[in-house]
Amino acid sequence: MILTYHPGDSLAHRLDPRTKLFVQAAFALAIFAHTTPRGLAVFTVVTGGxxxxxxxxxxxxxxxxxxxxxxxxxxxxVRTVSLSPLGIDPAAAVEPALASYRVLLVLVVSGVYLRTTSVRDxxxxxxxxxPGRIGRFFGVGVALVFRFFPVLLADLRRVREASKARLGNERSLSERMRIIGTAGVRRAFARSDRLSLALRARCFAWNPTLPGLRLERRDYPVLVVGVAFVASVFV
Structure with a gap:
C-alpha cells in the first residue's frame, strides 16, 4: 500500500501545509530529545491526536x-546478542527498542501529512x-518525488508479481533479487525518459501558478503546539 493524498475535510486537511510541515519537524525534534518510556508514552497520545x-x-x-x-x-x-562474552542480554535491547518506536511514531505522523496534503500544496x-531558485528547486524535487516514487514502487510490485506467476519464486534468492532489481532499474530509466519528454512537451516552468497559502485562525493553535514541541527540547 502506497501513501498518497486522499481528499477530505478533516482538520488536518484544512490546515495550511506550512503549519503541518512545522509541526511535523517540531514533533520529530521533540521526540528525539525525549526518548524515554514516559516521553514516548506522551508522544504516543499526541500521535493519536x-x-x-x-x-x-x-x-x-x-x-x-x-x-x-x-x-x-x-x-x-541484534543488540541482545553479545559476542564477547557470547550470550544474550535482554536489557541491551531496551534502548534500541525505544529508538525504533520513536522512529515508528515519526513515520506515522509523516504518513498523516502525506494523506492530508496534496502535492501542489x-x-x-x-x-x-x-526563497528564490533554491525554493523552486526543492519544490520541484518534492513534487516529483511524491508523484514518481509511488509509480516506481508499483512497477516493482508488478515485476515481482509477474516473476512469481512465471514460477520465479522457485529460483534462488540472489537470482530473484537480480531479476527484479534489473527490471526495476530498466523501468525506472524508461519512466525518467518519458517524464523528461512530458515535461518538455508541457513547457515545464520553474514558476508555475501555485495555490495561494494563507494562515487561518485554526492554524494558530496548531502552531502553538509546534512551538511547545520545540520548547520541550530545552526543558
Whole structure:
C-alpha cells in the first residue's frame, strides 16, 4: 500500500501545509530529545491526536512504511546478542527498542501529512519557506518525488508479481533479487525518459501558478503546539 493524498475535510486537511510541515519537524525534534518510556508514552497520545485530526487509521501509515519495519524490529534483536562474552542480554535491547518506536511514531505522523496534503500544496509550502531558485528547486524535487516514487514502487510490485506467476519464486534468492532489481532499474530509466519528454512537451516552468497559502485562525493553535514541541527540547 502506497501513501498518497486522499481528499477530505478533516482538520488536518484544512490546515495550511506550512503549519503541518512545522509541526511535523517540531514533533520529530521533540521526540528525539525525549526518548524515554514516559516521553514516548506522551508522544504516543499526541500521535493519536494527530491521527484523529487527519481521520487516518494508524494501520495506513504502518502499511505504507512497511519496508522500513523489519529494520526497526531487527535493531533491538541484534543488540541482545553479545559476542564477547557470547550470550544474550535482554536489557541491551531496551534502548534500541525505544529508538525504533520513536522512529515508528515519526513515520506515522509523516504518513498523516502525506494523506492530508496534496502535492501542489506541499510544493507551494516549500517554495514559500525557501526563497528564490533554491525554493523552486526543492519544490520541484518534492513534487516529483511524491508523484514518481509511488509509480516506481508499483512497477516493482508488478515485476515481482509477474516473476512469481512465471514460477520465479522457485529460483534462488540472489537470482530473484537480480531479476527484479534489473527490471526495476530498466523501468525506472524508461519512466525518467518519458517524464523528461512530458515535461518538455508541457513547457515545464520553474514558476508555475501555485495555490495561494494563507494562515487561518485554526492554524494558530496548531502552531502553538509546534512551538511547545520545540520548547520541550530545552526543558
Amino acid at each position: 494527530i491521527l484523529a485530526a487527519g481521520r487516518v487509521s494508524p494501520a495506513d501509515p504502518i502499511r505504507g512504511f512497511a519496508p522500513a519495519l523489519p529494520f526497526l524490529l531487527i535493531a533491538p534483536l 506541499s510544493r507551494a509550502a516549500v517554495e514559500r519557506l525557501l
